[in-house]
Amino acid sequence: MKLDDVIHTPDFAADPFPVYRELQDCDPVQWSAIWNCWVVTRYDDVRTCLQDAKRFSNVGRITGLFHRHFDAGQLAELKPLIDHYSHGLINIDPPGHTRIRRLLHEVFRPSTIGRYRDFVQAFVNEQMAKILPTGKLTVVRDLAHPLPVHVIARLFGVPVADVPLFTAWSAGIVAFMQTPVPKMETCLRSQQALLDLRAYLRRGIIERQTTPSDDVLSLMVHARSEGDALTEDEILGTAVTILLGGHETTTRLLTTTLLELSRHPEQQQKLRQNPDLMETAVEEFLRFAGPFHRDQRVASCDTEVGGKHVKKGDFILMMLAAANRDPRQFSEPDKLDLTRTPNRHVAFGFGPHICLGAPLARLEMGIAVGSILEVTKSFRVVSQAVEWKFGFLRGPCELELELEIST
Numbered sequence: 001m002k003l004d005d006v007i008h009t010p011d012f013a014a015d016p017f018p019v020y021r022e023l024q025d026c027d028p029v030q031w032s033a034i035w036n037c038w039v040v041t042r043y044d045d046v047r048t049c050l051q052d053a054k055r056f057s058n059v060g061r062i063t064g065l066f067h068r069h070f071d072a073g074q075l076a077e078l079k080p081l082i083d084h085y086s087h088g089l090i091n092i093d094p095p096g097h098t099r100i101r102r103l104l105h106e107v108f109r110p111s112t113i114g115r116y117r118d119f120v121q122a123f124v125n126e127q128m129a130k131i132l133p134t135g136k137l138t139v140v141r142d143l144a145h146p147l148p149v150h151v152i153a154r155l156f157g158v159p160v161a162d163v164p165l166f167t168a169w170s171a172g173i174v175a176f177m178q179t180p181v182p183k184m185e186t187c188l189r190s191q192q193a194l195l196d197l198r199a200y201l202r203r204g205i206i207e208r209q210t211t212p213s214d215d216v217l218s219l220m221v222h223a224r225s226e227g228d229a230l231t232e233d234e235i236l237g238t239a240v241t242i243l244l245g246g247h248e249t250t251t252r253l254l255t256t257t258l259l260e261l262s263r264h265p266e267q268q269q270k271l272r273q274n275p276d277l278m279e280t281a282v283e284e285f286l287r288f289a290g291p292f293h294r295d296q297r298v299a300s301c302d303t304e305v306g307g308k309h310v311k312k313g314d315f316i317l318m319m320l321a322a323a324n325r326d327p328r329q330f331s332e333p334d335k336l337d338l339t340r341t342p343n344r345h346v347a348f349g350f351g352p353h354i355c356l357g358a359p360l361a362r363l364e365m366g367i368a369v370g371s372i373l374e375v376t377k378s379f380r381v382v383s384q385a386v387e388w389k390f391g392f393l394r395g396p397c398e399l400e401l402e403l404e405i406s407t
């Protein structure tokens with residue numbers, strides 16, 4: 001089985017899991033000429049790559065794309081974009097990365113994230129109140145897209161009036177990542193969106209230096225550990241990663257979860273009748289419907305993965321969603337089981353770069369799914385013909401649900 005033969009087919013986007021299984025069984029570390037990298041599908045191999053930052057580096061995971069596809073003149077034009085992706089949390093390795101994570105540990109305490117519970121609940125209630133009289137939920141438009149962006153804006157103390165700006169920047173910055181080979185015009189547009197967002201956030205940072213508040217941006221400005229502090233560049237890098245890492249991921253997870261609950265009405269009813277299952281259910285949604293399919297590293301030396309020789313500088317795609325369905329790790333991996341324990345999925349990654357926003361994503365998911373179940377007797381998809389968006393992240397472009405409202 002050659003992944004390259006199916007990569008661009010609609011069947012693969014609609015259901016990549018049979019392909020992942022065949023790769024796991026027959027060629028678990030396969031070279032893709034289309035993606036120009038190694039594709040790793042087995043759970044153990046994926047965890048090894050995520051964990052071993054000495055051999056599998058985050059340095060160059062994005063900038064390498066530019067260096068491989070553009071000439072010197074183009075690289076000069078893209079300098080601000082390349083500079084941004086050369087620094088900051090997600091683009092560096094330990095020990096520099098460990099230092100930043102230590103400082104952020106103070107900021108992303110469970111108690112800090114817990115403070116956003118009421119905001120998330122109020123936002124979901126407000127959105128549901130608007131759509132309930134219609135009996136229909138257009139999931140991405142009404143809830144899954146606006147919820148995370150409003151939450152992140154709130155983390156940064158951004159006024160509601162500026163949320164559309166945030167939404168546009170978020171979409172603009174990630175645009176160049178949507179195709180395996182980036183296009184120069186798209187990169188330039190992404191660069192402009194990035195520069196605008198950084199300028200906006202920089203004004204917020206300067207304000208908080210003199211007038212601290214209790215938002216996450218302010219906590220980052222004032223975070224201290226053993227006399228150390230985050231630089232302005234590190235705060236900007238982290239803030240951009242939070243916007244990019246916390247927005248579309250949550251949109252895609254919530255949408256795919258609601259699709260799967262429609263496809264599994266018995267599991268939907270089970271959760272409706274046992275709201276206490278929500279904690280294990282959210283972990284199972286992450287495993288079964290996790291949005292992050294492809295995560296990337298660069299080999300920092302000649303090495304080996306799953307028996308294949310990998311050269312220094314080779315790109316490695318760790319297929320997180322494939323690992324989460326590996327029968328070597330999970331019994332009945334293609335079964336949605338909301339009571340599954342243990343559930344050591346890698347939907348949030350693993351090792352040094354494990355998702356910083358995982359507690360917030362879990363909070364948003366629990367509240368959003370719980371609230372929909374509470375106000376409905378059941379819900380189902382209007383049409384099973386789903387169009388899938390499938391880049392690094394995967395999820396339905398849109399999803400129409402018909403709701404039977406509780407009386």
Ligand code: HEM
Pocket residue numbers: 050089090091101152238241242243245246247249250253290291292295296320346347348349350352353354355356357358360361
């Ligand atoms: C369903 C939602 C989410 C999923 C599936 C997800 C997934 C991930 C994954 C797989 C990584 C590791 C990337 C790597 O190792 O290369 C990651 C990192 C990260 N995520 Fe998330 N994420 C989600 C939500 C969030 C939210 C809500 C935030 C913040 C509010 C966030 C902030 C971050 C940050 C800052 C990193 C970088 C951590 C580091 O490099 O040390 N994520 N996320």
